[in-house]
Amino acid sequence: MVDRSPLAPKTFPDMPPIGGVQISVAETKLKYKGRPDLLMMAFDEGTSVAGVFTKSLCPSAPVDWCRQHLSGGEARGLIVNAGNANAFTGQAGADACEAMVAAVADTLTCRPSRIYAASTGVIGEVLPAKDLAPFVASMTPSADANAWQDAATAIMTTDTFAKGSTRTADINGTSVCINGVAKGSGMIAPDLATMLSFIVTDAKLDSDVLQDILSDAVERSFNRTTVDSDTSTSDTVMAFATGASGSDDVTDSDDPALDAFKDAMLAVCTDLAMQVVRDGEGASKFIAVRVTGAEDDAAAKRIGLSIANSPLVKTAIAGEDANWGRIVMAVGKAGERAERDKLCIRIGGIDVAKDGAAVDGFDETPVAAHMKGQEIDIEVDIALGDGDATVWTCDLTHGYISINADYRS
Numbered sequence: 001m002v003d004r005s006p007l008a009p010k011t012f013p014d015m016p017p018i019g020g021v022q023i024s025v026a027e028t029k030l031k032y033k034g035r036p037d038l039l040m041m042a043f044d045e046g047t048s049v050a051g052v053f054t055k056s057l058c059p060s061a062p063v064d065w066c067r068q069h070l071s072g073g074e075a076r077g078l079i080v081n082a083g084n085a086n087a088f089t090g091q092a093g094a095d096a097c098e099a100m101v102a103a104v105a106d107t108l109t110c111r112p113s114r115i116y117a118a119s120t121g122v123i124g125e126v127l128p129a130k131d132l133a134p135f136v137a138s139m140t141p142s143a144d145a146n147a148w149q150d151a152a153t154a155i156m157t158t159d160t161f162a163k164g165s166t167r168t169a170d171i172n173g174t175s176v177c178i179n180g181v182a183k184g185s186g187m188i189a190p191d192l193a194t195m196l197s198f199i200v201t202d203a204k205l206d207s208d209v210l211q212d213i214l215s216d217a218v219e220r221s222f223n224r225t226t227v228d229s230d231t232s233t234s235d236t237v238m239a240f241a242t243g244a245s246g247s248d249d250v251t252d253s254d255d256p257a258l259d260a261f262k263d264a265m266l267a268v269c270t271d272l273a274m275q276v277v278r279d280g281e282g283a284s285k286f287i288a289v290r291v292t293g294a295e296d297d298a299a300a301k302r303i304g305l306s307i308a309n310s311p312l313v314k315t316a317i318a319g320e321d322a323n324w325g326r327i328v329m330a331v332g333k334a335g336e337r338a339e340r341d342k343l344c345i346r347i348g349g350i351d352v353a354k355d356g357a358a359v360d361g362f363d364e365t366p367v368a369a370h371m372k373g374q375e376i377d378i379e380v381d382i383a384l385g386d387g388d389a390t391v392w393t394c395d396l397t398h399g400y401i402s403i404n405a406d407y408r409s
Contacts, residue, residue: 007278007286007374007394008161015148015166015179019202020044020242022141025154028132031083031121036154038132040139041078041198042108047242049075049116050211052218054235060087061097061127062117063234069113073207075240076114077104078198079136080155082183085234086119086127099129103136118196118236120157120183152181155196159183159279165271169203169264172257174247176203180268184276195222195276197237199268203261204243205250212253213265214239221269224301224391225277226308237269277392282399285317287376287392294387299336301389306334307378308393318395320371322364324352331380342383349377 021043025036051070053063079100086093097117105112119127142150152162163182168175184195199214218237243249250257278286289307294300307313307330316323324345331338341356348370351359370376376395 003160005160005279005283007283009275009278012149012152012162013164013166015164016177017147018177018179018200018242019244020047021200021240023147023151024139024141025150026135026139028081028135030081030128030132035156036150037082038135038139039078039080039151039154040104040136041151041200041240042141043075043077043240044242044244045076047075047240048073048205048207048210049238049240050207050214051116051236051238052215053237056235058088060085060119060234061089061093062086062119063236064094065097065101066116066118066236066238069116072113074114075116076110077108078116078118078238078240079104080118080120080196080198081127081132082155082157083121084119084125084127085121085123086125087123087234089124089126092126096127096129099133100127100136103129103133107136107139116238118155118234118238120155120196120234148179148181151198152183155181155183157183158281161275161279163272163275163279165268165275167264167267169260171203171247171250171261174245176201176245176247176261178203178261178264178268180272182272182276184279195235195237197222197269197272199237199239199265201239201241201265202243202245202247203241204245204247205241209251209253209258210239210241213258213262216262217266217269220266221273222276224304224389225273226305226391226393239265274392277394280394280400282397282402283394284397284399285374285376285395287314287317287378287394288390289378289380289393290388290390291380291382292388293382293384294389295337295385296387297389298387299385300382300387301391303331303334303336303338303380303382304389304391306330307380308391311396314393314396317371317376318397320368322347322352322367322371327378327380328353331382337384338382339384344381344383346379346381347371347377349379
C-alpha cells in the first residue's frame with residue numbers, strides 16, 4: 001500500500017447532492033479489495049452530455065464507444081470500472097464494453113446509446129464483463145452524504161487519495177452547482193493524461209453549449225498538466241447537465257449569462273487537474289512553470305511542457321538542486337522561437353539568469369531555501385512576444401520507479 005501523497009489536500013471537499021443524478025458504487029474485487037471499484041451514475045431524462053477524450057492512436061474500447069454515441073447529446077447513465085483499462089483488447093474488448101453498457105441500459109430501461117462507459121487500469125487484458133455485469137442490477141443509489149467521495153474512490157488505481165471539487169455559479173439569477181471527481185496519478189501528460197474525470201451540473205444546457213464550455217476548460221486545465229509525459233489509452237473527461245436547477249436554457253456559449261458558469265467549470269477542472277499532479281506517482285513537490293513573452297500562448301505552453309517533462313529538471317528539483325542550466329536546456333529544445341541573450345529565468349520569484357547569463361552577484365541561498373519547500377515556482381520570460389501559459393507538474397523520485405515496477409503485481 002502506497003502512502004498518501006504528501007501533497008494531498010487535508011480533506012475531501014464537502015460536495016452537495018446534485019438534482020437529477022443518482023450515484024451507486026460496488027466492490028467487485030476485480031483488482032482491489034476493501035474499497036469500491038465500480039461506479040454507476042444514473043441521470044434523469046433530458047440530461048445533456050459532452051466529452052473530451054485521449055488523442056492516443058490506441059484508444060480503449062470504452063473511448064471508442066463514447067465517441068461513437070456522443071453526438072446523440074443525451075445521457076441516462078455512466079458505468080466506470082477500475083483495475084482493467086479494457087484497452088488493446090480487440091473485438092473481445094468491444095464486446096465486453098457493450099455488455100457492461102447493456103447491463104446498465106437494462107437496469108435504467110433506456111437505449112444503450114444513452115449509456116457511457118470508462119475503464120482504467122492494466123492495458124491488454126479483456127474486461128471480464130460476465131463477472132462485473134451482475135453487480136449492476138444490485139447497485140442501489142447512495143443516500144450517504146459521502147456519495148461523491150465514494151464515486152471518486154471507486155475510480156482510483158494507483159491514486160493515493162480521492163479527488164473531488166465543487167463550485168457554484170449564477171445563471172440569470174438562478175444558482176447552479178458543479179461537482180466533479182477525477183482519478184490519475186501516473187501516465188499523466190497533456191491530451192489528456194491517464195485520467196478519468198466526471199463532472200455533473202444541475203444547470204440546463206444543451207449538449208453543444210456544454211461541449212464548448214468543457215472543451216475550453218479542459219484545454220486550460222487538464223491539458224496543461226504532466227507527470228511523466230505519457231498519454232494514456234483511456235483518457236476521458238465527461239460533463240453532464242441535468243437541468244434540475246431550473247436555470248434558463250442559454251443556447252449560445254458566448255452569451256455573457258454563462259460567464260460565471262464558465263469560470264466555475266474552469267475552476268473545477270483546474271482544481272482536479274492540480275490534484276492529479278499532486279498525486280503524481282512518487283511525487284514530493286508540486287511545480288508550477290509559467291512561461292511569458294513567447295510568440296503566442298501555444299508556444300508558451302509548448303516551452304512550459306518541455307521544461308515540465310524534462311527528467312533532468314524534475315530530478316534536480318527532487319534533489320532540491322536549483323540547477324537552472326537544465327531549464328535553459330529545456331527551453332532550447334522545445335522547438336519554439338527563443339533567443340538566448342533575451343532569456344530570463346526566476347525560481348521562487350528570484351532572478352537566477354538574465355540576458356543570456358547568470359545574474360551578477362547571484363546569491364543562491366534564498367533559492368536553495370525555496371527548493372526545500374513542497375511548492376516550487378519556475379518562471380521563464382522569453383521576451384519575444386505576448387504568449388503566456390502556465391503548466392503544472394511534479395518532481396521525479398525513486399518512488400515513481402518503485403510504483404511502476406510493481407504495477408501488475
